[in-house]
Amino acid sequence: MLKFLQNIIAILTVKSSAFLIKLFKLGSGTNLPGRIARKISPGILSCLVNQTKKEIITITGTNGKTTTAGLISSVFRAQGRKITHNRKGANMLNGITSTVAENSSAGGKLDCDNSILELDEAYLNPAFDEFNPDIVLVTNLFRDQLDRYGELNTTAKKIESAVEKSARIKPLKLVLNSDDPLVSGIADGFGEDGLTKIFFGFDRITHLNEQKSFFSPQETINCKCGKPFSYTKIFYGHLGHYECSCATKRHTPQVRAEAVAGIDHSIIKIKHGSCGQFEFRVNLPGLYNCYNALSAAAAALEAGILPENIKNGIEKYSTTFGRAESVTLKGKEVLIQLIKNPIGATEVLRTIKNDKNGKLLIIINDNYADGRDVSWLWDANFELLAGYNKTAVISGLRAADMAVRLKYAGIKSQNLIVEQSIKEGLLQALEGVNNSEKLYILPTYTALLELEKLKQTL
Ligand SMILES: [Zn+2]
CATH class of the missing domain: 3.40.1190.10 (Mur-like, catalytic domain)
Incomplete structure (x- = not known):
């Protein structure tokens, strides 16, 4: 009883x-x-x-x-x-x-x-x-x-x-x-x-x-x-x-x-x-x-x-939360794809590198649920983005590390906007996307959770 x-x-x-x-x-x-x-x-x-x-x-x-x-x-x-x-x-x-x-x-x-x-x-x-x-x-x-x-x-x-x-x-x-x-x-x-x-x-x-x-x-x-x-x-x-x-x-x-x-x-x-x-x-x-x-x-x-x-x-089947999720934010077409380890991230980069109308927002956090060690960023093949000549916004707690990684991958630093605040980063990235373009957001897990809350406030 x-x-x-x-x-x-x-x-x-x-x-x-x-x-x-x-x-x-x-x-x-x-x-x-x-x-x-x-x-x-x-x-x-x-x-x-x-x-x-x-x-x-x-x-x-x-x-x-x-x-x-x-x-x-x-x-x-x-x-x-x-x-x-x-x-x-x-x-x-x-x-x-x-x-x-x-x-x-x-x-x-x-x-x-x-x-x-x-x-x-x-x-x-x-x-x-x-x-x-x-x-x-x-x-x-x-x-x-x-x-x-x-x-x-x-x-x-x-x-x-x-x-x-x-x-x-x-x-x-x-x-x-x-x-x-x-x-x-x-x-x-x-x-x-x-x-x-x-x-x-x-x-x-x-x-x-x-x-x-x-x-x-x-x-x-x-x-x-x-x-x-x-x-x-x-x-x-x-x-x-x-x-x-x-x-x-x-x-x-x-x-x-x-x-x-x-x-x-x-x-x-x-x-x-x-x-x-x-x-x-x-x-x-x-x-x-x-x-x-x-x-x-x-x-x-x-x-x-x-x-x-x-x-x-x-x-x-249509996708769930953060796994190749297509949404419209502020009238812009957005695809959100969680990244959390080198192989998964590389496969995502391979998929988006062929989209000539794609822009990028990468959000890297290092909270417990993300894994505290961000050295995996060096094992992911960001070199696939070499030649990317549009503006990419880099955000999250480890935005600075991500920016360094992209510079070594061959992306010019004048193409990178580093904004640690996820809210500001998201707003800037959306502003930079025109109607014929699509914004690819690649967040780590806790960044994805924060995005989820932000989506409801836009
Ligand atoms: Zn054997």
Whole structure:
């Protein structure tokens, strides 16, 4: 009885604070309500999320979690499933708790077919103490916020131990990117019955609008034996077709695909053993979104979603908060794209460098959630912008560092406006854009949150 009352108070707290946050436009505010709810009723997440009628799906990895979870949700809705989804990308335990509590009735009932939960790589272990997922999707592992998480192999091991722990309690399907050697090696030696592994990967990717080949490794990855992998194909970063002299090699994927990747959309053709071939269009820019769409399709197939609904859901998908989000601000066309690590940022730069009518606002913060170390800016390929001869506005707490980085990338200092205040930076950037131009805003995570608040005041 006490537990029941605690749950009800916790749920009402989340619902009322979500209402107040919206009323007073206090931003996306998803963490604090969840934190309070967990203090009031520590078992709240477990109690609610375990009421999910069909699969609980967790999405993790360095890049693309939010977009992939959004694509999966769209696909499941196309099949008529009722879902719970932490769509604002609040992917630690507090954020997930807020989401499921908001989706529950005041009496503590969660009425949904599927829970689709994006989870931060470092939080799988504690999360799987509270619930056991049916499907875990790992998108990719890149160097990201090293000061927070340590090296990539450590991250892979964390995911591995969480997944193996959960598979001992409840059967689990692990959906892995076979083109990423770090991801496809997860749970390699795990011999128990509870775990089924499904691999997805590209046989071939053709690029539209891109004359220069970019099949060169951007990040060196070593095999578990310590030797570097050799590649027959590299798609981006360390993703491709690889092998090592010790006999470790890319797993042949069950969900195979070919892509024609363009600046603002791509076409993907999937080959799957039991579902045959099907094709769809991804209305999102760049190669990284081809991977997001393929991984979403692979997870959906495992949950019994029909190919026609995968196609409908992916084609209908419009972007979420800060992930290639198109908006109009002060009458100007704006595309907001979060940047947070070298490979992701490089792929975004590659996508926008071909737009001759594009202008730039880059906002770099170094708060905890961004990662305190901004040395990653030196690993991102800002050289792609060399020859950029329009004005770029640089803003945020680390605007000065970003400006130095751009000067070394070959951008003339007279083309740079450095304005630490994000509000001033945004206003100046918008002022400098005419009607035939588009403003590309590249913020780090906490800069994105601030932008979100500013957008409501313009
Ligand atoms: Zn090896």
